[in-house]
Amino acid sequence: xxxxxxxxxxxxxxxxxxxxxxxxxxxxxxxxxxxxxxxxxxxxxxxxxxxxxxxxxxxxxxxxxxxxxxxxxxxxxxxxxxxxxxxxxxxxxxxxxxxxxxxxxxxxxxxxxx
Numbered sequence: 001x002x003x004x005x006x007x008x009x010x011x012x013x014x015x016x017x018x019x020x021x022x023x024x025x026x027x028x029x030x031x032x033x034x035x036x037x038x039x040x041x042x043x044x045x046x047x048x049x050x051x052x053x054x055x056x057x058x059x060x061x062x063x064x065x066x067x068x069x070x071x072x073x074x075x076x077x078x079x080x081x082x083x084x085x086x087x088x089x090x091x092x093x094x095x096x097x098x099x100x101x102x103x104x105x106x107x108x109x110x111x112x113x114x
Contacts, residue, residue, distance in 0.1 A: 049071045050082065053065070057090070
């Protein structure tokens with residue numbers, strides 16, 4: 001096991017709570033943004049959490065993983081659904097690397113002194 005994710009999540013949320021006391025207006029805005037992202041109801045909560053997990057993997061955010069895996073499971077996500085969402089994220093990262101490979105070669109092709 002990498003971390004005790006339950007302890008990590010609890011500690012993270014407690015620390016964010018302390019930050020919220022220091023920056024209440026910021027946190028109100030953050031919470032409003034979070035609320036706004038889920039108010040349309042075109043996607044169900046489980047899908048929202050699976051998207052959040054895919055983004056968490058691509059941004060390498062342990063806190064996001066700790067919070068959104070828990071939330072995804074609470075909204076009915078299975079281990080298999082989470083794995084599929086993560087496979088999509090891995091594939092996207094691979095595609096991004098391939099795109100940047102083309103950009104790197106384009107830089108090379110445009111060097112004046114090669």
